[in-house]
Amino acid sequence: MLRISRAPRLFLIAIITAWMMIPLNASTQETTLPPITLDVLEGYVWSSTDLSAAPGQTITITNRDVSRHTFTIDAWSVDISLASLQPVDYTIPSDVAVGSTVEFYSSIPGDREGGLVGTLTVVSPEDILAGLLLNTTLQPTQPQARVRIEALDDFTFQPAIVSVAPGTLIEIVNTGVISHHFVVDDWKINQTIAPGDMVLVRVPSETQPGTTINFYCSVPGHEQQGMVGVLRISQGSGEIANVVQTGDGLTQVRIDMRPFLPDESALGTGWTRLRSGSSDSVLGSADLNAQVFPYSGLGAIYVGPNGARMTVVVLPLYTDAVPNNQVTAAVQIVQGTLSADWSVDRIASAAYKSIAAPDGCTVSERVSGIVPTVTLPGGVTSCQLSGVGVIIVASVEGEYDGESGVDASDHLIEDIVTGKLVGGEGG
Numbered sequence: 321m322l323r324i325s326r327a328p329r330l331f332l333i334a335i336i337t338a339w340m341m342i343p344l345n346a347s348t349q350e351t352t353l354p355p356i357t358l359d360v361l362e363g364y365v366w367s368s369t370d371l372s373a374a375p376g377q378t379i380t381i382t383n384r385d386v387s388r389h390t391f392t393i394d395a396w397s398v399d400i401s402l403a404s405l406q407p408v409d410y411t412i413p414s415d416v417a418v419g420s421t422v423e424f425y426s427s428i429p430g431d432r433e434g435g436l437v438g439t440l441t442v443v444s445p446e447d448i449l450a451g452l453l454l455n456t457t458l459q460p461t462q463p464q465a466r467v468r469i470e471a472l473d474d475f476t477f478q479p480a481i482v483s484v485a486p487g488t489l490i491e492i493v494n495t496g497v498i499s500h501h502f503v504v505d506d507w508k509i510n511q512t513i514a515p516g517d518m519v520l521v522r523v524p525s526e527t528q529p530g531t532t533i534n535f536y537c538s539v540p541g542h543e544q545q546g547m548v549g550v551l552r553i554s555q556g557s558g559e560i561a562n563v564v565q566t567g568d569g570l571t572q573v574r575i576d577m578r579p580f581l582p583d584e585s586a587l588g589t590g591w592t593r594l595r596s597g598s599s600d601s602v603l604g605s606a607d608l609n610a611q612v613f614p615y616s617g618l619g620a621i622y623v624g625p626n627g628a629r630m631t632v633v634v635l636p637l638y639t640d641a642v643p644n645n646q647v648t649a650a651v652q653i654v655q656g657t658l659s660a661d662w663s664v665d666r667i668a669s670a671a672y673k674s675i676a677a678p679d680g681c682t683v684s685e686r687v688s689g690i691v692p693t694v695t696l697p698g699g700v701t702s703c704q705l706s707g708v709g710v711i712i713v714a715s716v717e718g719e720y721d722g723e724s725g726v727d728a729s730d731h732l733i734e735d736i737v738t739g740k741l742v743g744g745e746g747g
């Protein structure tokens with residue numbers, strides 16, 4: 321169901337259009353935007369030097385250093401004293417222009433020179449809401465946004481009875497050594513899963529709670545030997561935000577990309593999601609190829625132990641209409657944006673192609689480099705999933721789970737794709 325062109329899309333579009341009108345247009349003004357957290361860390365460092373905030377949004381600033389600093393924006397005549405460990409709220413003026421950029425810094429002599437300086441970009445409330453919706457979906461109290469079913473060579477699916485809600489992502493993994501199929505006649509799905517491969521299927525949002533849906537393997541003989549299962553459709557939950565895009569006259573059903581952005585609690589001790597929102601807000605002014613990426617994706621930035629930082633961007637991909645070399649060129653723009661601060665050594669194509677793709681990726685590319693001043697190794701991995709129509713790009717500076725450089729970004733991608741990092745389930 322995650323392919324862009326599927327039969328039920330007209331139906332989806334009707335629901336989705338209605339859904340979209342309400343939160344993103346009508347109630348924008350009344351919606352309380354979540355506060356943004358900004359910390360002063362030891363060593364003249366802001367926790368983020370690249371903030372995005374909407375008019376009316378509050379920034380909670382905490383000085384976690386022992387000495388006094390300030391939060392100063394000359395353009396808006398702001399100069400707030402920051403005593404140690406005493407959080408201060410600052411609200412973005414409601415009349416500032418969306419798209420404008422101001423500098424924030426600490427006005428204590430020497431602070432700015434030491435590195436306490438950053439950029440604040442004013443974005444629209446919609447942009448912030450994209451991140452809000454994302455947080456809502458990944459709350460641990462919500463029903464699972466993603467479930468896993470294994471196809472086994474003993475002609476069973478494990479588990480064979482699964483409760484799912486409309487919108488839930490089902491991950492079917494072939495852990496055996498022979499090919500299997502995942503077939504759902506009611507949804508006109510028939511996917512072949514090669515050994516070691518994974519297929520993602522989304523429960524259509526119009527599926528009626530309380531019903532049951534049968535699935536089976538259509539490889540000759542397998543169904544007869546017991547390779548069948550049942551999906552029990554539970555009450556709505558997964559509320560997947562399919563949205564339509566009509567800018568170029570073509571109507572598209574959006575793929576839900578939120579399950580690919582890890583919940584911070586799943587990343588391990590010390591990790592915080594700094595911000596999330598549209599891919600545009602994370603990539604800045606990247607000149608993305610509209611033919612390759614038909615609409616905006618989602619992105620998130622995290623900071624972790626010892627100054628580690630990771631960025632994940634998920635972009636929908638026009639897999640059918642675009643030649644391969646254009647896809648590669650477009651992905652390289654994204655990779656280049658995420659590693660722009662590094663002195664990058666792109667691994668020669670022959671070399672990186674000889675490295676196995678992270679688990680779950682059908683195509684992967686890597687970039688590695690060194691951050692000049694901080695001397696943290698950095699790496700970028702992009703991962704194209706088959707049957708989903710998205711590319712996930714992850715960059716890691718510093719360490720993630722004991723690894724650094726390309727090993728870390730590979731590892732992060734693998735954990736995302738195999739579902740280890742989804743839904744705040746820990747681990």
Ligand SMILES: [Cu+2]
Nearest residue numbers: 500537539542
């Ligand atoms: Cu089978």
